[in-house]
Amino acid sequence: MMARVAFRNVVRHRLRTAFTVLALSIAVALLADMLMLSRGMEKTFYRVLSSVGYEVRVCPRGTLPFATDAVIEESGRVTEALAKDTRVERTLRVLGTTLHVDSLPLFAMGVDGERQSLYRVVEGRDVTMADGAAEILLNQNAMLALHVAIGDTLTLQRDAPGTTMAFSRGLTAVVVGTIDIPFDLPGQRTAILPLASVQELRDQPDAASFVLVKLKGGDEDHFVPLAEQRDVAASLATAFPDLSVYAMDELMDALQRQLAYFKQFSLILSTISLLVTFLLVAVVLTIGVGERRGEIAALRSMGFRRRSIQAMILSESALLLAMSAVCGSVLGWFLAGYLDHILTQSPSLPAGYRFFIPAWREVLTAVALSGIAGIMAALLPALQAARIDIPRTLHEEVV
Amino acid sequence: MSFPSDYLRWLLLVCLVAGTATSALATAHIVLETSLAREYHLAAGDTVQLRLPGASASAPFVVSGFYTPPPDPAGISRTSRQAWMPITDLERFSGRDDRVSRFVLSLAPGANADSLVEALNSTQLGFRAYRSRDVARESSQTFVVISNFHKAISFLSILTGAAFLAAIVLLQVQELRRSLGVLRVIGISKRSIYTLVIGETVLLANVGAAAGVGIAFLVSRAVNSYYRSYFDTTLIFSSIEGWHVVLAFGIASVVGVVLGSVATAYLFKSEINEVLGR
């Protein structure tokens, strides 16, 4: 019955309750979104990294993949040494560069290796990796921009068109397929060629931007345990002191430093959301108790125990929080999509990257945390209500 | 494996010589980023050894000074360090003659930058020219996105605050309903009661705004202090300006007027007797 009394109290003032629930719902929604932000970035990073399918990355010292123009000058030596390591299943060398077709720049990656999962062939076939093969794969953006189809021939230049073209290295290649790459930036035009072709165009015969390493023990969908990855990375770092070697989590840590701001932002806003929830419930209930002192004193004079009065106030808090939880969960879900849409406009992010990944786990965590904050906020007003001075209050109500 | 924090750009690798100059054979000079001086306890006159990636031999360079580059938002997460030397020294050292990444042009007073850009781009010399402001705009896109994100969060915060204030105003008005009912009974005009409630609400909202501005100043200082330390930069991450303060009080006043009016109108919908509790 006290729950029914609490419900009646809550709905007695519909407009006030509506505003309270609105404010609490936004607080719950923001908390849920910040939890999604915090976890979403990690999840997406890991998903993008793991879609490439390699556990270890070997880069020029002090760099991250494609972060600079630095290259591994003798990459063949590195892959030979890696091939002798019994823990290594296969390697893939990648050399990135900008090539031009007429005046249109393309980001090109030269790759080698028998099998690779760096990109997915959507149409056509993969390039053959034999030296001298003049074949090229293009992503959809490049196909559309160049107005080409599978089977067409392209002339690629290292340098932009102009009077220096006569001195610029060039290559004619046949388009053999269309590809999809998970970490392409929005609108990016990407091409895949055999490594040797790109090395020749760059006049760097043994260069690679980085080497991807697949370890034995995992498969296409699962990686070897992180501890083993770190082990291998550490021993490779010792063997190649001029290079930087990263296991998956180490790479994630390095990349996430660049997104440290968002993690901290999410922590700060989460804390503020909880604080708002706490304050709102505390203020609303405290003022509510104040305006119902006469009723509460009458209940106490009838013999209602302090515990019953406390239960009534706590029930009101629980009701407000329950309503806010439902509204806040729905609002948070849609808000996540909106905020994600804003942030993914950033030009330097892969097209498939997401900041917010709607997930019920985060929503339920937000609801639980808000619930705890709200109930804690209700404790003091509940205590105050239970300790009302009955005779004094009854006297004040009459006067 | 702990991740090292010291590394330079791909063109330069620094092998440190502990403190003392071995400058007898070193004739090339280099200016290093100031943070390197702090980390490696370097001073002007010290000699450092530079080595290209993959090369076994290194060359000595004398540190002629230190420079703190202007804070660049695009570079706050940069973990590499910078160094400066005469271009001829770099060409000789790297073995890449007559090659640069870009030219930066300073124009004569009154020169038209747009026409120069157009002329350069039409010459087909194998490069493209851009106005600095266009480069700045392009490279700022990420910060525009972050700014939009902040605006979205700000809007939600204002909405939460307004809803919070509305709930409290309605609570206050309900608590005062008997007093307000008595005022009406004795003939005080609705206008006066509106003025009373709206005045109180606006005052409450502006007191909240003042507290909020105060908290914002403190938080802004804390944010700047923390992120400057975290990213080792002198960038200003957060800044409370005059118009922010005006906006805060403006929004508080508008919200106060609107909510006070709505709450009083809501109260006047009740009959006097009900308001007086009969």
Next chain:
Amino acid sequence: MSAPNDFLIRAESVAKTYRMGSTLVEAVQNVDLRVARGEFVSLMGPSGCGKTTLLNLFGCIDVPSRGTLHVFDEDVATMSERRRAELRLRRIGFVFQRFYLLPMLTAFENVELPMIEMKIARSERSERARSLLERVGLAHRMRHRPHQLSGGEMQRVAIARALSNQPDLIIADEPTGELDRKTGASILALIKELQIGGLTVIMATHDPHAAELGHRVIEMEGVSA
């Protein structure tokens, strides 16, 4: 002559002092009174003479500062707050000047309220609430909320509520204070009816006509400053 356990209330030299800021106010001084079972006692006196304070003491809402007060043969001063609440719930019914009905509950639910605290089964309390409202003449207004009732009707609901846990004692503080004469008379008639039915009633009132309903009228003088 009544035996000691026939007296529901036994007060000896009871006094109550309140602190108002830095001042000590003696609301009630040297009260010696016994109220027998089934008796109707009226308390009369000017405003501020301590009627409500005395009713609060008899109703175990408050404890005396001095003297001894036994209610249902239990010493109020030594009772725990929990025990006093239990007595108020089980054995005492209150009727206030301002009714103190919960505005968001119907008349029926207001009468049910004390029975719920007593954990009486739903069917029994529904039956009892219905019966009480019929008894006070409000069977047709059970589902109405207080703001839909007249003053007299609200006080009837309050009386029904006071009777819901079948108390031995009714304490009424100015039950007709907010009512017109005619309505007040009907309320007083109802209270008298309850007393005739076996309940003990202690009522505070300004109205001499109301006071005359009691077996005894106790005139209270204000405590001198």
